[in-house]
Amino acid sequence: MSAPGMTKPTEAIARARAGDAEAWGQLYRDYAPAIFRFCRRALPTREDAEDATMEIFMKLKDKLVQYDATRSFSAWLYKVAANHCWDTLRRRRIRQDKETDDLENVPLEHPDPSQLDQLIEQRTSEEVRRALNKLGGRARMALVMRYYSDMSYDEIADALGVRRAFVGVVLLRARHELRQALEGNAALAAGGAS
Amino acid sequence: MSEMPKETKHLDEMTLLLYIERQLDRARGLEVSAHTQECDACRTLLRVLESESRLLTRAMLEEDEPLPSRLAQFQERARKSMQWIWGVIFGLAATGVYALYTTYIQPWQHQLEQAGFGGSNLLGLLIFQGAMWKGWQSMMTLLEVLAMVTLAGLGAMLFRRRIRRGAALALVFAGFCTVLALPTAVSATEHRGGQSPTVSKEETIKGDIYLTGERVRVEGTVNGDVIAAGKDIDIDGHVTGDVISAGRYLRIRGTVDGNIRSAGNTAVISGTLGKNITWFGDAVTVDATGKVGGGVTMFGGTLAMDGHLGRDILFYGDEVNVTGGVGGGIHQKGHSLIIGSSAQVDGPIRFEGDHPANVSPGAKLASPVEFRQMERRASYREGHYYVWQVIWAAAFILFGLVLFALMPKFSQEAVKSAEQYGATAGLGVLVLFGVPIAACIACVTVVGLFIGVSTLFLWYASLYFAQIIVGAVIGQWLMGRTSELWPLIGRMTVGLVIVRLCTTIPHVGGWVKFAAILWGIGAISLTFYRRFQPVIAPSVPSAPYAPPMPPNTTVGGALPA
Numbered sequence: 001m002s003a004p005g006m007t008k009p010t011e012a013i014a015r016a017r018a019g020d021a022e023a024w025g026q027l028y029r030d031y032a033p034a035i036f037r038f039c040r041r042a043l044p045t046r047e048d049a050e051d052a053t054m055e056i057f058m059k060l061k062d063k064l065v066q067y068d069a070t071r072s073f074s075a076w077l078y079k080v081a082a083n084h085c086w087d088t089l090r091r092r093r094i095r096q097d098k099e100t101d102d103l104e105n106v107p108l109e110h111p112d113p114s115q116l117d118q119l120i121e122q123r124t125s126e127e128v129r130r131a132l133n134k135l136g137g138r139a140r141m142a143l144v145m146r147y148y149s150d151m152s153y154d155e156i157a158d159a160l161g162v163r164r165a166f167v168g169v170v171l172l173r174a175r176h177e178l179r180q181a182l183e184g185n186a187a188l189a190a191g192g193a194s
Numbered sequence: 195m196s197e198m199p200k201e202t203k204h205l206d207e208m209t210l211l212l213y214i215e216r217q218l219d220r221a222r223g224l225e226v227s228a229h230t231q232e233c234d235a236c237r238t239l240l241r242v243l244e245s246e247s248r249l250l251t252r253a254m255l256e257e258d259e260p261l262p263s264r265l266a267q268f269q270e271r272a273r274k275s276m277q278w279i280w281g282v283i284f285g286l287a288a289t290g291v292y293a294l295y296t297t298y299i300q301p302w303q304h305q306l307e308q309a310g311f312g313g314s315n316l317l318g319l320l321i322f323q324g325a326m327w328k329g330w331q332s333m334m335t336l337l338e339v340l341a342m343v344t345l346a347g348l349g350a351m352l353f354r355r356r357i358r359r360g361a362a363l364a365l366v367f368a369g370f371c372t373v374l375a376l377p378t379a380v381s382a383t384e385h386r387g388g389q390s391p392t393v394s395k396e397e398t399i400k401g402d403i404y405l406t407g408e409r410v411r412v413e414g415t416v417n418g419d420v421i422a423a424g425k426d427i428d429i430d431g432h433v434t435g436d437v438i439s440a441g442r443y444l445r446i447r448g449t450v451d452g453n454i455r456s457a458g459n460t461a462v463i464s465g466t467l468g469k470n471i472t473w474f475g476d477a478v479t480v481d482a483t484g485k486v487g488g489g490v491t492m493f494g495g496t497l498a499m500d501g502h503l504g505r506d507i508l509f510y511g512d513e514v515n516v517t518g519g520v521g522g523g524i525h526q527k528g529h530s531l532i533i534g535s536s537a538q539v540d541g542p543i544r545f546e547g548d549h550p551a552n553v554s555p556g557a558k559l560a561s562p563v564e565f566r567q568m569e570r571r572a573s574y575r576e577g578h579y580y581v582w583q584v585i586w587a588a589a590f591i592l593f594g595l596v597l598f599a600l601m602p603k604f605s606q607e608a609v610k611s612a613e614q615y616g617a618t619a620g621l622g623v624l625v626l627f628g629v630p631i632a633a634c635i636a637c638v639t640v641v642g643l644f645i646g647v648s649t650l651f652l653w654y655a656s657l658y659f660a661q662i663i664v665g666a667v668i669g670q671w672l673m674g675r676t677s678e679l680w681p682l683i684g685r686m687t688v689g690l691v692i693v694r695l696c697t698t699i700p701h702v703g704g705w706v707k708f709a710a711i712l713w714g715i716g717a718i719s720l721t722f723y724r725r726f727q728p729v730i731a732p733s734v735p736s737a738p739y740a741p742p743m744p745p746n747t748t749v750g751g752a753l754p755a
Contacts, residue, residue, distance in 0.1 A: 032265055032266075033261045036265055037254075037257070046259075046262070050262050050264055050674070051674055051675065051681070053265055054265065054681070111207060113239040114238070116246075117238070117241075117245070120249055121245070125249070125253035125256050125258075126253075128249060128253035129253050129256075129258065132253070143254075147254055148251070148254040168211060168217060169208070171215075172208055172211050175211075175246060
């Protein structure tokens, strides 16, 4: 798991399951920042991310009994968060039909490595986050699941409701969208500067 | 791929991405590794893709903003602390229900019992025994089905944590199907229509009979109920059961052993009625020759009691004029009560009206008339008014909670629709005024009676639901949007309290309530409208097309570049 501070709090989970409010508070304090950041990356606005974080933890209260203690708690928690965020995006129809069409065409380009290298090297984290906000719901969700919470291809396929074989396609498409958004930012910045 | 000439064929980006993501099988991975050691372009692209992955991870993991204070303060303790608030709300709502029962329903029940409806509880009396709705089978069936569905839904809600969702749904559907599959009682019935459907003097009908036509006449004997609809209905013969009718004019000159349950313009009883009269309409007259064994329950204009009544009068309408004998008491809420000199009333008389009863000195009364001036305005200065407001607010919240829990999607859609102010205002005006008018018009016709009455019920319930929707919208304004059920219920609670508070403001409160109802009804109507709109299916396929996979490839498409 890439996110920091996500160790396995076995005892707290057991106590929270038994209805211990203090243990539940501990879990919240430990995991809420990471889950908020996950939601912040996945959802369009800060308010959405705040609402989603609270809703995920409310949901967690009921779902905690389903958690298999032999597996990673944080991975499970991210799965719950991913499902919730994707449901939210889907309900708002941010996911567009165009994205489904994209899956039919496997991108086969061999981009110019030097140009791509230049684009990536010159970009800051802040610019990437801004560009992420311009992506479609599925593309953003896929990147967040993979590069924030380190979810496996199986988990991403499950959350997005696509076949596992298409997860790579979704991720590559998302990278292409991101590059376009980064180039757009750069063009905008250049235009603004001139 | 490895067989391709190295100088012209590069690995595609997909393959390289899957390679760095460790999604290729071992053999393919070795191929890619070998290729990238020899091919500069592919090696560079691989390195750039790895850089891109690192940039993505870094951008995402960076703690660029602190946890919002709203989230920092949000603890499960907050939810736990809400539990006692829900307890208070339930308690207040229960008090409201109890007060409603003791203030309105129990006196009615008492009166209805005295009027000969039997000694069971009101709910059973009205709905399950069907005393009121006897003959209105469709209404009965609808109510029973709704009651069963509600109970099944509540059951599923209660046990949802213990039963898997599929099992719970299966249970509900199985129960529902069982209820629907239960055999209905078979009864011998006959139907006669035409211009003047008649049961002639020589005839004896065994079982119930349905008579529909302009002029309905029963001159013979019916050993069962008469269910009649027509302009003029004359019962000159003998009916051993009840007379259930809808029409302009009902005359009883013969004998009816059971009850009269009717809606219409005028009823005149000159003959003998064994049990009770339940009348929704303008006027009922029991002639000097008329005898009614039970009581009268009437919602309408005028009751003239010149004959003899065995039990009580329960009257909600304009005027009661008694010149005959009443074996029981009189409970009236209306404009005026006139008791003539020849009248005799053996029970207590309670009259709530605009003016004191006009009692002739010669009238024989068991006790003096208890008069109460009809109150038309709530007293803002009295403390109990505010206590009641709190209790009603709790009852509203409970009502909203049940509705939101039973119809979560619809409620959420209605809340969303409420933010389209123009459409909701327009539809609100149309539905608020148009529906009751249409329902009343439907009630005038016999065929539309059930639809009209049902529509009025739904319209009346929607007046309350409308305020709940508005409460939820206001709650969302204050506490932020949510698409989850329980947070939405929380917002509804906060908003509803505010709406109820605003409605208590003297002079303005009424307008606030009107506006809330208008707005909410518009939102509900808009949601209904959208539900009935045809859905155009998207043209995209339901599942993405799967390109052929080369052998030994685990994911992605390892296609030659």
